[in-house]
Amino acid sequence: MGSPFQPGGTTGDRVRIVVATSVMLTFISYWRAAAIVLNDLGSSAFYAAGIAEQAIGKTAPWFILAVMLFSFAVRAVYVESCSMFVRGGVYRVVKEALGGTLAKISVSALMFDYILTGPISGVSAGQYIAGLINDLFATADAHGWIPSALHNIFHGTPHLDVNWTSVAFAVVVTIYFWWQNTKGIHESSEKALRVMQITTVMVVILLAWSAITLAKNGFQPVPWPSPGNLHFSPESLGFLKHTSFAENLPQLFGLFGIMIAFGHSVLAMSGEESLAQVNRELAHPKLKNLKRAAIIIAIYSFVFTGLTALLFVMIIPDSVRVPVYKDNLIAGLAMYLVGPQVLRLLFRAFVVVVGFLILSGAVNTAIIGSNGVLNRVSEDGVLADWFRYPHPRFGTTHRIINLVVFLQLFTIIWSRGNVYVLGEAYAFGVIWSFTFNSLAMLVLRFKYHGERGWKVPPNLRIAGHEVPIGLASVFLVLFSIAIVNLLTKSVATVAGVAFSTAFFAVFAISERVNQRKHALAQQQMKEHFQLLQRDTVDRSALGIRPGNVLVAVRDYNTLSHLKWALERIDTDEQDIVVMSARISPFGAAAYDLSTEQIFSDYEQTLFTRAVSMAESYGKHISLLVVPAADVWSAIVQTATNLESSAVVLGLSSKMTPEEQAFQLGRAWEAMPGPKRQFVLQIVHPDFRVDTFHIGPHSPSLKTEDVHLVHRLWLNITREPGLDRLHHHDILTEALTRFARDYAGRDRQDILKELRKTTGKPIITRSMGGDGDHAPVSPLSPPKPDGPKGKSVSDKGDEGPPSPPIASP
Amino acid sequence: MPYAAILVSANIEQMEMLITIAIRLLEAMFVVGGIGSLLVIILSGIEDIGTLLGSDEAEQH
Numbered sequence: 001m002g003s004p005f006q007p008g009g010t011t012g013d014r015v016r017i018v019v020a021t022s023v024m025l026t027f028i029s030y031w032r033a034a035a036i037v038l039n040d041l042g043s044s045a046f047y048a049a050g051i052a053e054q055a056i057g058k059t060a061p062w063f064i065l066a067v068m069l070f071s072f073a074v075r076a077v078y079v080e081s082c083s084m085f086v087r088g089g090v091y092r093v094v095k096e097a098l099g100g101t102l103a104k105i106s107v108s109a110l111m112f113d114y115i116l117t118g119p120i121s122g123v124s125a126g127q128y129i130a131g132l133i134n135d136l137f138a139t140a141d142a143h144g145w146i147p148s149a150l151h152n153i154f155h156g157t158p159h160l161d162v163n164w165t166s167v168a169f170a171v172v173v174t175i176y177f178w179w180q181n182t183k184g185i186h187e188s189s190e191k192a193l194r195v196m197q198i199t200t201v202m203v204v205i206l207l208a209w210s211a212i213t214l215a216k217n218g219f220q221p222v223p224w225p226s227p228g229n230l231h232f233s234p235e236s237l238g239f240l241k242h243t244s245f246a247e248n249l250p251q252l253f254g255l256f257g258i259m260i261a262f263g264h265s266v267l268a269m270s271g272e273e274s275l276a277q278v279n280r281e282l283a284h285p286k287l288k289n290l291k292r293a294a295i296i297i298a299i300y301s302f303v304f305t306g307l308t309a310l311l312f313v314m315i316i317p318d319s320v321r322v323p324v325y326k327d328n329l330i331a332g333l334a335m336y337l338v339g340p341q342v343l344r345l346l347f348r349a350f351v352v353v354v355g356f357l358i359l360s361g362a363v364n365t366a367i368i369g370s371n372g373v374l375n376r377v378s379e380d381g382v383l384a385d386w387f388r389y390p391h392p393r394f395g396t397t398h399r400i401i402n403l404v405v406f407l408q409l410f411t412i413i414w415s416r417g418n419v420y421v422l423g424e425a426y427a428f429g430v431i432w433s434f435t436f437n438s439l440a441m442l443v444l445r446f447k448y449h450g451e452r453g454w455k456v457p458p459n460l461r462i463a464g465h466e467v468p469i470g471l472a473s474v475f476l477v478l479f480s481i482a483i484v485n486l487l488t489k490s491v492a493t494v495a496g497v498a499f500s501t502a503f504f505a506v507f508a509i510s511e512r513v514n515q516r517k518h519a520l521a522q523q524q525m526k527e528h529f530q531l532l533q534r535d536t537v538d539r540s541a542l543g544i545r546p547g548n549v550l551v552a553v554r555d556y557n558t559l560s561h562l563k564w565a566l567e568r569i570d571t572d573e574q575d576i577v578v579m580s581a582r583i584s585p586f587g588a589a590a591y592d593l594s595t596e597q598i599f600s601d602y603e604q605t606l607f608t609r610a611v612s613m614a615e616s617y618g619k620h621i622s623l624l625v626v627p628a629a630d631v632w633s634a635i636v637q638t639a640t641n642l643e644s645s646a647v648v649l650g651l652s653s654k655m656t657p658e659e660q661a662f663q664l665g666r667a668w669e670a671m672p673g674p675k676r677q678f679v680l681q682i683v684h685p686d687f688r689v690d691t692f693h694i695g696p697h698s699p700s701l702k703t704e705d706v707h708l709v710h711r712l713w714l715n716i717t718r719e720p721g722l723d724r725l726h727h728h729d730i731l732t733e734a735l736t737r738f739a740r741d742y743a744g745r746d747r748q749d750i751l752k753e754l755r756k757t758t759g760k761p762i763i764t765r766s767m768g769g770d771g772d773h774a775p776v777s778p779l780s781p782p783k784p785d786g787p788k789g790k791s792v793s794d795k796g797d798e799g800p801p802s803p804p805i806a807s808p
Numbered sequence: 809m810p811y812a813a814i815l816v817s818a819n820i821e822q823m824e825m826l827i828t829i830a831i832r833l834l835e836a837m838f839v840v841g842g843i844g845s846l847l848v849i850i851l852s853g854i855e856d857i858g859t860l861l862g863s864d865e866a867e868q869h
Binding site for chain 1: 839
């Protein structure tokens with residue numbers, strides 16, 4: 001085909017497509033990054049100490065504290081890896097250092113970690129809730145508040161089966177987040193920050209109240225972490241329980257006993273990998289902010305997980321700590337603080353609410369993290385493209401989400417609500433993913449001599465060679481503990497090895513299938529498309545003029561909005577850019593993606609249809625693919641970079657046009673300047689169009705408003721000294737007064753009036769920024785101006801505006 | 809004692825000796841790594857204080 005459709009020149013008969021290789025991200029502050037990681041890392045405070053004490057006895061808190069201290073060193077390794085690779089997670093680092101096979105093994109271990117994070121968090125939250133309900137039943141019964149009919153049903157005090165209630169709760173929460181992720185909720189750093197703020201309130205109250213309790217009642221001593229004080233349960237010796245020295249192992253090998261105990265406490269630092277995943281979204285200066293986030297995370301988790309572990313043993317009596325509260329120790333601690341019972345019960349309820357929030361958040365993080373990791377390996381061709389096929393309605397990688405959630409639900413039911421079993425298994429993924437990461441970083445010290453943002457100290461120079469003492473030390477500890485865990489955690493070893501082997505086999509087979517398929521696809525692609533790789537998007541790359549129209553496409557079955565744009569735009573006057581955003585979820589690759597990773601089979605089909613549609617109208621279109629963490633930010637950033645005058649979208653299947661415009665407006669507000677205003681046109685399948693102005697713009701006044709201003713002007717100009725007043729002076733004065741009232745005591749009244757006017761809630765939260773800045777402006781959902789929800793700037797369907805519509 | 813029993817007993821002894829050696833090796837790794845990790849914590853901790861107080865230099869290369 002002799003194509004007139006290649007903007008900026010043609011290459012034979014191939015269509016030229018610009019592929020942006022950097023994900024369009026919205027950046028977050030280090031506080032928000034720390035909050036996201038702490039939602040995962042901090043959640044282990046709710047169950048880690050209980051699991052460790054069941055395995056090694058009353059001395060467990062010292063080991064939890066030691067693990068939290070050691071997590072400072074592990075954090076340093078992650079900071080170094082993130083300073084080398086923006087996505088410095090296990091897969092990328094291990095692949096770079098040790099090759100594809102070990103990368104696949106390490107990512108299998110990481111998947112085991114992620115798959116188990118969901119069940120252990122969900123079940124643990126269920127334990128806290130069921131425990132509270134049972135205690136409330138017991139308290140109510142003691143006061144004679146339980147009706148006898150309930151007594152008869154339960155044959156005594158009503159109670160729930162804690163483990164099965166936890167299973168039911170975990171299943172419900174997992175299914176809820178499965179649906180949310182299928183729909184494509186965006187990882188919200190704001191929500192994470194709120195959860196951590198509430199958690200911090202709880203931690204402060206808990207620590208202060210515990211200090212008062214200790215001062216008043218004294219404390220139970222926590223046995224020192226000496227081999228003699230270690231009391232291993234038969235399960236905690238794993239395969240070693242069959243050896244002849246199992247009887248007195250701690251005494252026989254003093255240090256080895258310490259290592260076993262350390263290994264049983266290591267799950268307290270699970271979640272460090274999330275640091276590597278949020279790194280790509282950190283605002284400038286990246287390294288400094290990464291270090292700040294890492295310090296906050298380490299100190300917070302040391303205080304929360306480490307100190308509370310000590311308080312459990314110091315305050316909760318031995319008779320109930322493990323027998324009653326082993327799976328909900330913070331709740332147990334709340335019940336043994338000094339003060340009236342009602343107050344303690346209320347605080348316990350608060351603990352349960354916080355536990356529910358943070359642990360449910362961890363369930364979600366686990367699904368998002370697994371999805372991210374599998375997307376990442378899928379982008380590398382290690383997982384079949386079939387898994388990445390977008391959901392027909394929501395555009396999410398639903399097949400990966402389904403797989404992850406299926407495995408999580410299976411694990412929840414298999415565990416039958418036993419947190420100890422889940423915790424034991426969980427440690428396998430945690431320790432091995434850390435070990436692989438530190439080994440890879442150690443190898444990279446010798447293999448990669450390029451620039452590094454930061455290095456784990458200390459490093460000695462001997463005969464011109466650098467010896468990475470710090471990095472090697474962290475690796476030695478992790479590796480020795482990983483081996484000890486292999487021997488002493490039989491459940492973890494069997495489950496972890498089986499799971500990792502299965503995942504590894506899937507990866508290996510997928511990779512082979514993909515290699516063959518990609519060779520064919522690449523050949524076909526070469527015949528039809530020319531992919532131009534660009535780090536960032538700009539007009540010169542596409543060869544287009546300012547004031548162009550950006551048409552965002554996703555589903556190749558719903559391209560009516562492209563058709564609408566093609567019918568109305570004279571491409572000799574105004575360029576059309578057809579853009580597809582490939583959603584790169586949290587945890588997936590961020591930079592240096594290869595074009596093949598971004599331009600998949602799906603994009604091929606999508607663009608083939610777009611090009612044939614343009615051909616049928618005899619018009620030019622420019623094609624663009626951008627990887628993005630959030631589709632709205634990607635559209636706004638692309639429109640700004642390309643100096644587009646209009647953005648055309650199809651009507652979403654899950655949002656109203658107003659909601660779509662609101663999301664885009666919010667992304668616009670959040671984007672750092674300089675930014676450009678543009679018109680958003682949302683095309684319905686029947687070609688009706690809703691038009692919105694994105695960015696500040698002159699509002700369209702209703703006739704009665706114009707008359708009101710005029711009447712006011714007539715009256716005011718009759719006053720002495722005001723005869724030179726203009727209409728706009730009245731508006732300025734009115735708006736200034738309105739802003740003052742809104743900022744003052746009349747805010748609620750104003751909102752009430754506005755709600756009456758609009759007939760629906762007005763969202764008044766501040767938008768944009770990363771929490772460090774003052775709110776940009778209160779933004780209400782952009783809605784069409786004028787009567788009956790139609791925009792006065794809506795000119796029927798006469799098409800997008802001509803350039804330029806507004807200057808920034 | 810039958811020959812097979814002696815052989816089994818010798819094998820068990822050998823196995824336990826191997827396990828003992830492996831355990832001692834792991835212990836040595838843990839001790840050496842632990843001391844080095846403590847250095848990492850102290851040195852990066854000093855740097856962390858600087859970062860938190862804002863006296864940290866701009867991005868190093």
